[in-house]
Amino acid sequence: MTELKSYVRSLERSRSALTRADRPRTFAMAGREWDLLEDVFAPPFSATTQVAMEILGLVGDGEPRYRRDGSFIEIGSGTGIIAVTAALNGCERVVATDISTAAVENTRLNAERHRVADRVRALHGDLFSALDPDERFDTVYWHSNFVLAPESYRYETVHEAAYVDPGYQAHRRYLVEAPLRTTAGGRALLQFSDRGDLDRLHELAAACDRELTVHCRRSFAEGPDTIEHILYEITPAS
Numbered sequence: 001m002t003e004l005k006s007y008v009r010s011l012e013r014s015r016s017a018l019t020r021a022d023r024p025r026t027f028a029m030a031g032r033e034w035d036l037l038e039d040v041f042a043p044p045f046s047a048t049t050q051v052a053m054e055i056l057g058l059v060g061d062g063e064p065r066y067r068r069d070g071s072f073i074e075i076g077s078g079t080g081i082i083a084v085t086a087a088l089n090g091c092e093r094v095v096a097t098d099i100s101t102a103a104v105e106n107t108r109l110n111a112e113r114h115r116v117a118d119r120v121r122a123l124h125g126d127l128f129s130a131l132d133p134d135e136r137f138d139t140v141y142w143h144s145n146f147v148l149a150p151e152s153y154r155y156e157t158v159h160e161a162a163y164v165d166p167g168y169q170a171h172r173r174y175l176v177e178a179p180l181r182t183t184a185g186g187r188a189l190l191q192f193s194d195r196g197d198l199d200r201l202h203e204l205a206a207a208c209d210r211e212l213t214v215h216c217r218r219s220f221a222e223g224p225d226t227i228e229h230i231l232y233e234i235t236p237a238s
């Protein structure tokens with residue numbers, strides 16, 4: 001395993017992000033100010049959230065990869081910056097879920113801060129578990145915990161779930177469930193990275209009868225590393 005893909009290194013990054021002396025309570029991104037609660041994935045410590053927003057077309061002049069006036073679900077909303085920006089950009093119904101209760105509270109706080117609490121529903125749950133069985137969305141999106149940890153690894157804190165996925169168990173379920181949650185013509189999207197195991201992701205997709213289509217790739221520097229992020233659309237295999 002390369003250093004870049006090392007789950008041990010990602011767990012160290014998780015611990016450091018919680019304890020760094022410069023961890024702020026608020027941060028500026030995408031032209032707005034945001035609350036950051038304790039125990040929540042911190043966008044200021046990595047370029048990934050900003051890159052995710054650019055790739056989706058939520059900020060900047062890139063092509064929007066979501067339906068602007070449609071419905072949007074973000075799995076793993078963290079601070080809520082992506083879900084809230086989707087609502088501010090015109091999405092009429094936004095749902096944000098996270099496995100971390102602190103992230104759900106943080107998303108609610110930021111929806112209130114930016115006065116879109118009437119359009120952003122923040123729910124605690126594992127992937128789609130908090131939704132009604134029939135709920136569907138024009139855009140289904142997850143900026144995932146793309147680093148592969150051994151299947152037997154048990155999280156020591158819920159914050160670690162922002163960084164690594166043991167055995168890609170959550171990814172497997174997302175590959176199956178995300179396309180089942182789209183409206184006709186909707187898109188199921190996964191924001192992944194070359195910090196993750198691309199071969200394993202493609203093997204899983206094939207085993208689940210899913211096709212992965214690249215919508216966008218973006219390389220950027222993170223400390224000494226160059227990282228590539230990839231936005232995939234997931235569809236049932238033809």
Ligand SMILES: C[S@@+](CC[C@H](N)C(=O)[O-])C[C@H]1O[C@@H](n2cnc3c(N)ncnc32)[C@H](O)[C@@H]1O
Binds near residue numbers: 052079
């Ligand atoms: C890389 S972070 C992205 C956070 C935020 N979307 C952002 O871009 O700043 C991944 C998020 O997925 C959440 N997560 C991990 N596993 C999950 C699961 N099974 N169900 C829901 N959320 C999950 C984590 O708690 C974390 O907030």
